Amino acid sequence: QVVWSMLGNRQFCSYKMTTKTQNFCRNEYNLTGLCNRSSCPLANSQYATVREEKGRCYLYMKTIERAAFPRRLWERVLLSKNYEKALEEIDENLIYWPRFIRHKCKQRFTKITQYLIRIRKLTLKRQRKLVPLRRKIERRENRREEKALIAAQLDNAIEKELLERLKQDTYGDIYNFPIHAFDKALQQQDAESESESDAEREEDDDDDEDVDKREFVEAEDSELSDFEDMDKLETSSEEEQEEEEEVEEKASHSKSKGKTPLKGPARRKRPYIEIEYEEETEPSSKTKAA
Amino acid sequence: AGEGSGPGPSDGAGPPAPERVLFPPTFSVSEIKNKQRRHFMFLRWKQQQRKEKLALKKKRRKEREALGDKAPPKAIPKTIENQRVYDETTVDPNDEEVAFDEATDEFAPYFNRQTVPKILITTSDRPRGRTVRFCEQLATVIPNSHVFYRRGLALKRIIPQCIARDFTDLIVINEDRKIPNGLVLSHLPDGPTAHFRMSSVRLRKEIKRKGKEPTEHVPEVILNNFTTRLGHSIGRMFAALFPHDPQFIGRQVATFHNQRDYIFFRFHRYIFKSEKKVGIQELGPRFTLKLRSLQKGTFDSKFGEYEWIHKRREMDTSRRKFHL
Numbered sequence A: 001q002v003v004w005s006m007l008g009n010r011q012f013c014s015y016k017m018t019t020k021t022q023n024f025c026r027n028e029y030n031l032t033g034l035c036n037r038s039s040c041p042l043a044n045s046q047y048a049t050v051r052e053e054k055g056r057c058y059l060y061m062k063t064i065e066r067a068a069f070p071r072r073l074w075e076r077v078l079l080s081k082n083y084e085k086a087l088e089e090i091d092e093n094l095i096y097w098p099r100f101i102r103h104k105c106k107q108r109f110t111k112i113t114q115y116l117i118r119i120r121k122l123t124l125k126r127q128r129k130l131v132p133l134r135r136k137i138e139r140r141e142n143r144r145e146e147k148a149l150i151a152a153q154l155d156n157a158i159e160k161e162l163l164e165r166l167k168q169d170t171y172g173d174i175y176n177f178p179i180h181a182f183d184k185a186l187q188q189q190d191a192e193s194e195s196e197s198d199a200e201r202e203e204d205d206d207d208d209e210d211v212d213k214r215e216f217v218e219a220e221d222s223e224l225s226d227f228e229d230m231d232k233l234e235t236s237s238e239e240e241q242e243e244e245e246e247v248e249e250k251a252s253h254s255k256s257k258g259k260t261p262l263k264g265p266a267r268r269k270r271p272y273i274e275i276e277y278e279e280e281t282e283p284s285s286k287t288k289a290a
Numbered sequence B: 001a002g003e004g005s006g007p008g009p010s011d012g013a014g015p016p017a018p019e020r021v022l023f024p025p026t027f028s029v030s031e032i033k034n035k036q037r038r039h040f041m042f043l044r045w046k047q048q049q050r051k052e053k054l055a056l057k058k059k060r061r062k063e064r065e066a067l068g069d070k071a072p073p074k075a076i077p078k079t080i081e082n083q084r085v086y087d088e089t090t091v092d093p094n095d096e097e098v099a100f101d102e103a104t105d106e107f108a109p110y111f112n113r114q115t116v117p118k119i120l121i122t123t124s125d126r127p128r129g130r131t132v133r134f135c136e137q138l139a140t141v142i143p144n145s146h147v148f149y150r151r152g153l154a155l156k157r158i159i160p161q162c163i164a165r166d167f168t169d170l171i172v173i174n175e176d177r178k179i180p181n182g183l184v185l186s187h188l189p190d191g192p193t194a195h196f197r198m199s200s201v202r203l204r205k206e207i208k209r210k211g212k213e214p215t216e217h218v219p220e221v222i223l224n225n226f227t228t229r230l231g232h233s234i235g236r237m238f239a240a241l242f243p244h245d246p247q248f249i250g251r252q253v254a255t256f257h258n259q260r261d262y263i264f265f266r267f268h269r270y271i272f273k274s275e276k277k278v279g280i281q282e283l284g285p286r287f288t289l290k291l292r293s294l295q296k297g298t299f300d301s302k303f304g305e306y307e308w309i310h311k312r313r314e315m316d317t318s319r320r321k322f323h324l
Helices: A002-008 A083-093 A099-124 A135-152 A154-167 A177-192 A194-203 A207-221 A224-248 A253-262 A269-289 B035-070 B096-104 B129-141 B155-164 B229-239
Strands: A016-018 A023-025 A047-053 A056-062 A074-078 B119-123 B145-147 B169-176 B179-187 B193-202 B220-224 B252-259 B262-272 B278-282 B286-295 B306-309
Touching: A047 A099, A056 A083, A056 A099, A083 A099, A135 A154, A135 B193, A135 B252, A135 B262, A135 B286, A154 B220, A154 B252, A154 B262, A154 B278, B096 B229, B119 B129, B129 B145, B129 B169, B129 B179, B155 B169, B220 B229, B229 B252, B229 B286
Parallel strands: B119 B145, B119 B169, B220 B252
Antiparallel strands: A016 A023, A047 A056, A056 A074, B169 B179, B179 B193, B193 B286, B252 B262, B262 B278, B262 B286, B286 B306
C-alpha cells in the first residue's frame, strides 16, 4: 500500500514506461506488463509470475515471509512440459492465492507455450540467412564490371566468332559463302606466294567465280570506294542466290518473318519488293477462297 | 633559400609562371613549410613535367616519321588482359589430362549426346514481378526448360523429385529487393553446383532493338575466354544447358563471354550480310554473372564439398589476377 502510493502512482518508478495511452512496467517479474496497483511486483508482497528460460517454464512466487531476504525472495518451480499438467501445477502452487494472480499466471503461461511452439515450428522450416552487403565491395565490383564490359567489346567478339565458325565450315552448306571463302583464301595466298595459287586458279570452273574474281582482282589496286562497289556487286549476286532459297523455303512462315526485318540497309530494296509480292498474293488467294 | 629561380608569391594569385624554370636538383617541393607556397611550387613543377612529357612525345613522333618504313613498330599498350598474372591452371588446348578429365566427368554423357538437357527454372520464395518476368524470358531462351514457382519448398526436397522426373539441370534465381541478384546452377544427377552473383539484368523490353522474340529453334552457344581449369568446367556447365545440336536455321546464338571473371550473357540473332560481315541483333534478356562458389555435389550449403569459393581476402588482392 505504502509502496504504491510512494512509487507507483505519483513519484518515480524506474521500471515505469509511459506512452500516450498506457503505462508499462519493465520489471521482469511483472505478470501483465502494465503498471497497475495490482500487477506491480514491487507494490504487492504476495506475487507470482510465469517466466520461461531456454524453453522451459517456471513459476516464480514471492511471499511476505521472505521480504527481508532479497536473495531468496523469488521461489522458482519448474512446470511440466505437458500443458494441462502444468496448469494443474500452477493451481496447486497458487492455491489460496488471489484469483487475479492465478488467472493472469495461467494466461501468461498459455501465451508463452504458444510462442514456444511457434519458435519450434519456424526453426524446422528453412531460415533465411541474411548476408550483409558491403557497400565498398559492391561499388568496387560494379565498377569493375563496367570496365570489364567495355574491355570485352562483346559485339566484335561475337561477330568474330561467328565469322570464324563460318570459315571453319561448321554451318555446312546453308550459306553460299563457302565458295567465296575459298576464293578469298586463295587471294590471300596470292598475296604471299604466287606460284601455287596460279595452278589452283585455273582449276576453277564456275563462271560466277571467275566473274567475281576478276572484279576482285581489278578492285585490288583501287581505293576503298571501289571496294564498296565490289561488295555491293557481290551482295547482289548473293541476293539472287538467296532469293532462290527463300522461294524454295517459303513454307516456313515464321522464318521468313524473322528474316526480312533484319536485313541490313544495303539490302533494303530487294526484301521490300519481296514483301509486297507476298502480300499481293495472299489477299488474292483469300478472295478466291471466299 | 632553395626555392628556385621563381619568386614565391605573397598574395593568392601568384606571379605568372616563367617559361623555363630550373629547379636545383636538391630541391624538393615537400620541403617548403608554407602551404600556399608549397602548393604553388607543386603546380609549377607539375606543369613543367607535363611540358617535358609533351616535348618527348613530339620528338619521338618526329623521329618515327623521319624513319618512315624503318621505324620500329609501335609499342603495344598495356592492358589488364596483357598484364594478367599467369595462372598455372590455364588449359592448354592440347592438354591430354584435361581431355581425359572431360571425357569422364559429369558432363560426358551430355557431350556424347546421350542425354538431352531438361531444365527447371525456379526462384526463391515469393518472387516479385521483375524476377517472374525474367524467369519467363529465360525459359524462352533456353530450350526445353520449365518454370516452376517455389512455394516455400526446401531445395533439398525438390532435388530428388527433379531427378526422378528426369531433369538434368536446375536453375534457382535468387531475389533481393524485387530484383534478381543471384543464380544457382546445379547439374542434377549428382553434378556440380555453381553459385553466381547476378547483376545488370535487362529484360527484353529494356533492350534497344527492333526485333522479335526468340523462336523455338535451338540456339548455338558461344563460350569465350574460359581459359583456366575452373573456367573450363564452368564453360561446360553452361554448354550443358543447351541441346547439343544447334539448329542453324534459327540463326540464334547465346553467348557466354568471360572477361576479368565476369561472365556476360547475351542472346542474339545473326545474319551473314556478306563474306566478312555479319550483323547481329540482340534479343532476349541479358545479364552478367560472377562466380562465387563451385560445389562438387548438388546443392548443399552445409555439408557440400566446395571445389572453389571466392575468398575476398586472398583472391581480390591483385588487380591483375583472375580465376576464370
